Amino acid sequence: MWSRLDVRASPYAFIAPFFLLFGVFGLFPLLYTVWVSLHDWSLIGGNEGWAGLDNYARLVTDPVFWNALYNTLGIFVLAVVPQLLLALLLADTLNRRIRFANLFRMTLILPYITSIAALAIVFSTLFGGEQFGLINQLLAAMGLEPIAWHGDRYAAWTAIAVMIDWRWTGYNALIYLAAMQSIPKDVYEAADLDGASRMRQFWQITIPLLRPTIVFTVIISTIGQMQLFTEPAIFDNSAGYGGGTQGQFQTVMMLVFEEVFTYQNYGYAAAVSWVLFLLVVLLGLLNTWLTSRIRGAE
Amino acid sequence: MRQATPLTYFALLLTLVLSVFPLWWMFVIATRTTTAASQFPPALLPGPNFGANIVRLFENPSANFTTGLLNSLIASTTVAVSVVFFCSLAGFALAKLNFKGRTVATVAVVVTMAVPVQIGLVPLLILMEWFGWRGELQSVIVPFMVSGFGVFMMRQYVTQTIPDELIEAARIDGCSTFRIYWSIVLPALRPAMVVLGLLTFMQTWNEFIWALAVLSPSNPTVQFSIQQLNESAYARDFALMFTGATFATLPLLIIFVVLGRQLVGRIMEGAIKA
Numbered sequence: 027m028w029s030r031l032d033v034r035a036s037p038y039a040f041i042a043p044f045f046l047l048f049g050v051f052g053l054f055p056l057l058y059t060v061w062v063s064l065h066d067w068s069l070i071g072g073n074e075g076w077a078g079l080d081n082y083a084r085l086v087t088d089p090v091f092w093n094a095l096y097n098t099l100g101i102f103v104l105a106v107v108p109q110l111l112l113a114l115l116l117a118d119t120l121n122r123r124i125r126f127a128n129l130f131r132m133t134l135i136l137p138y139i140t141s142i143a144a145l146a147i148v149f150s151t152l153f154g155g156e157q158f159g160l161i162n163q164l165l166a167a168m169g170l171e172p173i174a175w176h177g178d179r180y181a182a183w184t185a186i187a188v189m190i191d192w193r194w195t196g197y198n199a200l201i202y203l204a205a206m207q208s209i210p211k212d213v214y215e216a217a218d219l220d221g222a223s224r225m226r227q228f229w230q231i232t233i234p235l236l237r238p239t240i241v242f243t244v245i246i247s248t249i250g251q252m253q254l255f256t257e258p259a260i261f262d263n264s265a266g267y268g269g270g271t272q273g274q275f276q277t278v279m280m281l282v283f284e285e286v287f288t289y290q291n292y293g294y295a296a297a298v299s300w301v302l303f304l305l306v307v308l309l310g311l312l313n314t315w316l317t318s319r320i321r322g323a324e
Numbered sequence: 325m326r327q328a329t330p331l332t333y334f335a336l337l338l339t340l341v342l343s344v345f346p347l348w349w350m351f352v353i354a355t356r357t358t359t360a361a362s363q364f365p366p367a368l369l370p371g372p373n374f375g376a377n378i379v380r381l382f383e384n385p386s387a388n389f390t391t392g393l394l395n396s397l398i399a400s401t402t403v404a405v406s407v408v409f410f411c412s413l414a415g416f417a418l419a420k421l422n423f424k425g426r427t428v429a430t431v432a433v434v435v436t437m438a439v440p441v442q443i444g445l446v447p448l449l450i451l452m453e454w455f456g457w458r459g460e461l462q463s464v465i466v467p468f469m470v471s472g473f474g475v476f477m478m479r480q481y482v483t484q485t486i487p488d489e490l491i492e493a494a495r496i497d498g499c500s501t502f503r504i505y506w507s508i509v510l511p512a513l514r515p516a517m518v519v520l521g522l523l524t525f526m527q528t529w530n531e532f533i534w535a536l537a538v539l540s541p542s543n544p545t546v547q548f549s550i551q552q553l554n555e556s557a558y559a560r561d562f563a564l565m566f567t568g569a570t571f572a573t574l575p576l577l578i579i580f581v582v583l584g585r586q587l588v589g590r591i592m593e594g595a596i597k598a
Contacts, residue, residue, distance in 0.1 A: 029500070036501035040417035041429055043410045044470045048436055051467035055444030055451065062447055119335050122326040132584045133340045135591065139580050140347060143532045143547040144569035147554050148350045151361055151562060160349075163364035196343065197591060204592035253442050256532050265555050279442075283537070286446060296446045303443040 056303070063296035070290070081297035091298060093273050094281040097183070101258070101277070102251040105187035110243060113195050114236075117202035118228060131203075134196030146189060146260035153185040153261075179274035182261070186275060189257045198243050205239040206232060241317045248309045252302060255279040278302050347573070354567040361562035377567040384553065388542060389568065392549030399464050399545060400528040400575075406469040407524045408517050414470075415478025416509045420491055421501070430479070436472035445537060452538055463538045464545060468528060474520050481516040482509060519590065522583050526576055546572045 063081050066074040085091050120130060137145070152160045153175040162172040175185045209232065217227050233240075254277045262269055267284040269276025276284070278298060285295035348368075353361050356371035382389050417423070418430050448467065449458070457463040486509060494504045510517075535545040541552050550568035553561070580587075 029498075032500050034423075037417045037421040037423035037426070040421070040501075040505070041414045044414040044433070044472075044475055045429075047410075047467075047470045048472070051448065051451075052436065052439065052441050052444070055447035056439065056441070058447035058450075059444055062450065067450075116335075116339060119332055122328050122332065124328040124332060124336070128585065128588075130336045130340065131588045132580075133336075133343050135584065135587055136343050136347070136580060139526060139576050139587070141530055141547060141569070141572045141576060143530075143551055144350065144572045145346060147550065147565055147569050148346050151565075152346070152349075154362070158362040160362075160364065160366055163362075167364065192342070192346065196339070200588060200591045249438075249440055253440060259536075260551060260554060263554070263560070279533075282445065286449065286537070292446050292450065299443045299446055303440065306440055306443075 059296045059300050059303070062292055063294075063300050065293050067292040067296070068290050069286075069292065077293060081294045082301075084294060085297050085301060090273065090276075090281065091278075094269075094276050094278045097179075097258075097269065097273075097275055098252060098254060098277045098279075101183050101186050101190075101254060101275070102248070104183050105190040106244070106247050106251065108187075109191045109195050109247070110198060110240065112191070113198035113243075114202055114233070114240075116195065116199040117206055118232065120199070120203050121206045131200065134199055136196070137193045138197045140193075142193070142256045143260060145193070146257050149185070149189045149192070149257075150261045150263065153188075176261070176263070176270060177274075179270075179272075182258075182270060182275040186254075186257050186261055189261075190251070190254075194247070198247075201239060201243055202236060205236050209235050237317070241313060245310055245313050248313065249306055252306045252309070253279050255283070259283070350566050350569050350573070353562055354570045356563060358561050358563045361566070373563065374567070377563050380564055381553075381567045381571070384564065386541065387549045387552050387568065388544055389546075389549050389571075391542075392544045392546040393571065395461055395464075395544065396529055396546040399461060400525045402465050403468050403528040404521045404525040406465075407471050407474045408521045410470045411474030411520065412478045412482075412510065412513055412517060413505060414475045415480075416482050416505050418475070418479045419482035420486065420488065420509075433472050433475045433479075437476065442533065445534070448534075449537060458538055459540045459543055461543070464528075464531065464535050467534075468531075471524065474524065477520055478513065478516065481513060485512050519583065519586055522579050523587075526579055529575055 064077060064079070066077045066080075068074060116134070120127070124130065151158075154160070154162070155174075155176065159172075159175065161175070165172060173181050175181050213231055213235075214227060217231060222230070258269055258275045258277050259267060259280055261275065266288060267276065267280040269280050279302070282295045282298050282302075285291045285298065349366060352367050352370055354377055355374040356367060357373055360367045360371065381387065414433075418426060418433070452458045452463050457466075490508060491504055494508055499507070530547065531545070532547045532551070535548045536551065539545065539548055541548070544552065550565065550572050553565045553568050
């Protein structure tokens with residue numbers, strides 16, 4: 027009797043903690059975001075009544091939201107494109123007979139395991155103002171003009187993209203390396219016999235065969251980068267989440283923080299979050315759709 | 325396999341230098357005075373001020389660094405132990421026990437891995453207010469006590485390492501299901517548990533956004549605490565900030581030394597499955 031109950035009930039008891047905790051702290055907040063976004067909701071007053079789609083209507087016409095979205099997408103493209111190209115080249119470099127292979131592989135993930143906040147502090151110092159920052163001093167030593175890394179929109183994007191790439195290039199290179207090692211050697215041997223150059227082999231064999239892996243890394247990067255927060259928030263030396271004096275590097279996630287903590291406007295912050303969530307899903311689907319189209323065209 | 329050329333080594337060495345430099349420079353400035361941060365060519369060797377900077381760090385009134393360090397240790401350890409326990413329990417059930425809804429539950433776990441939970445930040449904050457947890461340490465612990473990634477990883481590992489016959493035999497001997505988990509599954513899972521535990525510790529130690537949202541400067545985690553140093557002064561004290569940053573990175577570097585090889589293996593393994 028007891029043992030029969032044990033066999034029937036134990037599996038559910040074993041998986042219950044996961045689903046219970048995920049339900050309360052993962053799924054519920056995500057769904058509840060929709061509910062909050064349909065209300066006027068503040069820190070002190072709590073729920074202050076139904077607002078319908080007001081928050082969304084505001085969002086559509088809010089230049090601050092569009093600015094944040096522009097920054098988020100801009101930094102995303104500026105970071106991800108060179109990052110994945112560099113990662114491919116690095117993986118190709120590592121995919122040969124080398125000494126100290128393990129050391130070099132470990133080097134690749136060193137940035138990935140360090141503290142994001144700590145390194146964002148270090149990098150925003152490296153990209154410091156006119157005379158102090160190491161990078162501007164290096165530019166000066168080469169006879170170039172200093173760059174207003176914090177003041178200028180595209181300079182700030184670049185600095186933030188460098189931080190992101192420092193962290194993630196090696197990680198992606200390892201993923202590519204693994205995929206490259208699973209490509210059969212005779213494919214390359216055949217290409218050698220046909221007299222195809224190394225360059226040609228890289229673009230015509232390696233890259234096409236790696237396509238599923240590349241799509242995987244693009245999707246992972248999209249999910250991560252759409253929620254970009256820590257690097258730009260720390261890069262902004264002033265308190266608050268404005269993203270520079272003109273909001274030149276305020277991301278969508280920073281806007282959510284600004285609405286919550288500076289204006290205590292939970293309803294609007296929830297609307298922005300929910301739109302961001304839909305955007306992540308949309309971009310994920312777009313990626314998948316594009317890949318299947320490219321495949322279909324072949 | 326192709327041979328390496330001198331150019332190969334040059335590219336790899338350059339990568340090594342670029343990966344290590346920011347970290348090394350952080351430590352160098354932490355051992356010097358603030359003016360060293362704007363020195364050119366940059367200081368490359370440690371100076372004599374590390375001790376003095378550490379004292380200033382722990383005495384700094386706006387950072388609450390001791391509290392931050394302790395909070396991060398407690399939170400990271402608790403979350404790591406809890407994730408390992410609950411995820412191995414669920415992973416075992418999904419891998420070896422027969423029950424209605426097993427397939428659905430497994431798929432659900434995989435789906436949870438793809439959900440960007442951060443986007444539920446606002447309601448989670450409201451939830452914390454209802455519980456009265458805002459500003460309290462449990463707010464950075466309890467929401468992270470399980471992970472879909474952990475359950476999935478444990479399920480895979482149990483499937484690969486524990487034969488069904490072993491579990492059948494234990495049942496015939498009259499072991500309860502929990503007893504099987506405790507005496508057979510857990511010991512076999514030890515290597516995977518160490519990896520999952522350290523990875524989780526690392527993630528929790530590193531967590532910044534949620535801590536910033538839910539905690540207060542008087543009761544921070546270590547990452548939140550060093551951000552206070554970044555913001556507090558008009559004339560920014562780089563030596564102090566970098567000393568804090570060094571401390572915030574140190575446990576991660578230790579884990580890197582212990583776990584680096586396995587971590588490389590895990591990332592590469594995941595890539596092939598994907």
